[in-house]
Amino acid sequence: MHEPILELTGLRKSFGALVATDDVSLTLRPGEIHALIGPNGAGKSTLIRQITGEIRPDQGSIRFEGQVIDGLDAAARARLGLARSFQVSSVIPDFTVLQNVMLAVAGASGNAFGLLRPALSDHRLTEPAAFHIEQAGLSGRAGVKAAELAHGERRKLEIAMALALRPRAFLLDEPMAGMGLEGGRQLTAILSDLRTEAPILLVEHDMDAVFALADRISVLVYGRIIATGTVDEIRANPEVRRSYLGEAA
Numbered sequence: 001m002h003e004p005i006l007e008l009t010g011l012r013k014s015f016g017a018l019v020a021t022d023d024v025s026l027t028l029r030p031g032e033i034h035a036l037i038g039p040n041g042a043g044k045s046t047l048i049r050q051i052t053g054e055i056r057p058d059q060g061s062i063r064f065e066g067q068v069i070d071g072l073d074a075a076a077r078a079r080l081g082l083a084r085s086f087q088v089s090s091v092i093p094d095f096t097v098l099q100n101v102m103l104a105v106a107g108a109s110g111n112a113f114g115l116l117r118p119a120l121s122d123h124r125l126t127e128p129a130a131f132h133i134e135q136a137g138l139s140g141r142a143g144v145k146a147a148e149l150a151h152g153e154r155r156k157l158e159i160a161m162a163l164a165l166r167p168r169a170f171l172l173d174e175p176m177a178g179m180g181l182e183g184g185r186q187l188t189a190i191l192s193d194l195r196t197e198a199p200i201l202l203v204e205h206d207m208d209a210v211f212a213l214a215d216r217i218s219v220l221v222y223g224r225i226i227a228t229g230t231v232d233e234i235r236a237n238p239e240v241r242r243s244y245l246g247e248a249a
């Protein structure tokens with residue numbers, strides 16, 4: 001068994017009297033999609049924010065690729081390759097898809113590319129950018145301005161930009177939201193391939209997508225993980241059916 005990429009141990013976070021995550025432990029293994037599901041207010045976003053470093057746990061510890069990262073701020077964790085996608089604020093609406101992804105490649109490489117003439121035709125930027133655009137399913141749209149993309153295409157652009165950062169793990173918070181049926185199908189196929197690039201911790205309410213994608217599922221209820229298992233194990237778990245899945249299973 002490979003070492004986990006990400007390992008959460010005993011994470012606890014309270015807001016006043018409310019315990020939002022209560023002794024949460026889970027692992028993200030190489031190559032897997034681990035879905036985190038649970039009712040509204042269960043603590044899923046609070047958990048993700050502790051992993052990214054946006055908020056500090058009251059107790060517990062996080063290891064990333066074997067290193068304890070509790071003392072690192074969000075920027076340092078991002079530099080290690082912990083990528084939270086779908087909240088990319090850096091998409092420039094007036095730039096094309098290709099130019100946006102090139103900027104992400106340039107940012108990730110740390111190289112001092114000149115801002116004027118050379119950079120936008122530099123093959124060290126155009127080649128990896130074109131590759132990530134294809135990986136994200138946006139081939140043929142490279143020349144379109146970001147502002148003109150449809151919602152689902154914008155999400156693919158965000159994936160391409162996240163890929164440019166060469167992540168070691170993806171944290172995805174409700175990627176299916178607002179995608180529609182066909183968009184959701186396409187995104188499911190893209191995410192399925194993405195797990196080989198880096199494992200994915202997937203917070204998602206769309207159970208069709210979760211059941212199609214997840215290698216393992218953890219169920220969070222009132223801040224506690226009540227079950228972790230394969231899709232079949234979780235669908236068959238009576239406590240999970242009672243507290244969350246109901247008829248969806």
Ligand SMILES: Nc1ncnc2c1ncn2[C@@H]1O[C@H](COP(=O)(O)OP(=O)(O)OP(=O)(O)O)[C@@H](O)[C@H]1O
Binds near residue numbers: 020038042044046
């Ligand atoms: N900054 C905060 N201050 C006070 N309470 C908070 C804060 N952030 C979250 N909470 C509370 O913590 C609980 C868990 O919220 P969280 O957003 O993590 O749940 P969630 O599982 O992501 O919900 P959803 O599925 O609706 O996004 C909720 O009761 C929420 O109101």
